Every structure is written in structure tokens, then in C-alpha cells.
Amino acid sequence: MKVTEVYSTVATHLKTHAASPQLFHLLADTFKALGDPTRVQIVWALSHGELCVTDIAELLAVTPSAISHHLRTLRNLRLVKIRRDHRTLFYSLDDEHIEHLLEEGMEHVRDLLP
Amino acid sequence: MKVTEVYSTVATHLKTHAASPQLFHLLADTFKALGDPTRVQIVWALSHGELCVTDIAELLAVTPSAISHHLRTLRNLRLVKIRRDHRTLFYSLDDEHIEHLLEEGMEHVRDLLP
DNA sequence: TTCTCATTTTAATACATACTCAGATGAGAA
């Protein structure tokens, strides 16, 4: 039997389904979506305002096709949303949590650099 | 030439190296480290306090070897730190940014579930 | 209608990664 308080606390949370596997899986997918250099730059660019696919592709020097692929995974996780104007689609961040995630991550990373 | 204010703002930030490629790469690696169901559960477990490898393995029903591999990637990105007590190594979160990241991610994910 | 163009999709390839297993450390106990 394990005795530490932390162990039993975590064990209880896991057994009472307060922290379900689906939640962790979805959470991991969300972080994984931000865990790519191109995608995190897309999100960072969109934190300045809405942009269309070709503009993002031009800014990040990546083909529009690749950007479209990345935007789909971001959209599937509700990290970005779309606004249509004539033929072009303008992407923007879906809610304020995304910006906070980016800022918090940036603060952690800045402490790592020389 | 692009004309939107957002486009030129992002372009300027990119050209002035205010947002360097290395920073984005490190940021992506940090999110990628959290972008795995097992690892994000490790971090979540450690948010309740320090734990040793075998306890984490037992709690998450994963082999100690797999946990050790994951802990190394978390350690390489300074997400967790170690305290030694006799023969056992106690892992804990490295700084408060990690907990904030987890909470912010949790809030976003909770809005997605039914 | 046809043409244009922004965006999406599909398939293919190359690369990354999570896990397992077996063995190796390495520190303390006997």
C-alpha cells in the first residue's frame, strides 16, 4: 500500500472520474496542436488579429496547402474560428484561453533562453 | 503588397527578430511535451505534489520504463525537477508556469465537452 | 455560361515518437 498523501489524492481523483481519460486525451490533443513550430506561429500571428490563409502562408514562408492543413487541426480543436468575406476566409483565435496559453508558454520559455 | 494592419504588424515582429525562430521552436517543444496523454497526466499528478517514478507508474498504469522516458523529455524542457531521497527520486513541477498552463488548458477543454 | 483564384482535399513520402523489452547503472542494505 502507498502511504503518501499526494499518492492517495491523485488515486482518488482518478477513481472518482473527476479526471477522466477523455478529458486528458482532449487536453493532450490541445497541447499537441500547439506543439508544432508552424502551428504555434500561426496562433501567435492570429493573436495580433484575423488573417487569411494566403497571408499566413506568405508571412511564415509556408505553402498555402500546409497552412490549410494546420488550420484544420486547429479548427477541429476549436482553437481558431472562421469569418468569410467574399472569396477569402479570415481566421482568428476562438477564445481568450488560447492567448493566455500562448503568453504563459512564452513566459516559461523566455526563462530558458540565455 | 499586403495592406492590412495585422499583416504588417506580424511581418515587422518577424523581421525585427522580436519573435525569433528558436523561441517558437522551444515554445512548440514545450507544448509538444504536454501534448501526450501520459505526459499530461504525469504533470497533472505532479501538480498535487511530488511523486517518485514507481508511484507515477502505478497511478497511471504504465511501466516505470515508459514513465522514465517521459520524465526525461519533461526534464529536458525544465518542466519538472528532481529531489533525491536515499534511493528514490522525487519529481515535482519546476515552476508555477506549468500549473497555470495546465489550468488554462483544462478550462479550454472543459468548454468542449458535453 | 466560362474564367479566376482562394482554399481545400487526397495521396505519397519522409520523419518523428511512444511503447516494450532487455540490460545496465547506482546507491544503500546486509
Added chain:
DNA sequence: TTCTCATCTGAGTATGTATTAAAATGAGAA
């Protein structure tokens, strides 16, 4: 010293993923 045990490491495998290229939508212009 040897033994035990927590942890780590290295190789192998199987799966996942980012990118590209070419073709396909699809909405508005002509």
C-alpha cells in the same frame, strides 16, 4: 564485498505526423 531495488538507457517496432504536389471545390467576376 554481494544483494536488492529504484531508476535509467538502448534498440527495435509500430504508429503517428508534417510536408509537398496535384487535383478538386466553390464563390464571385466577366
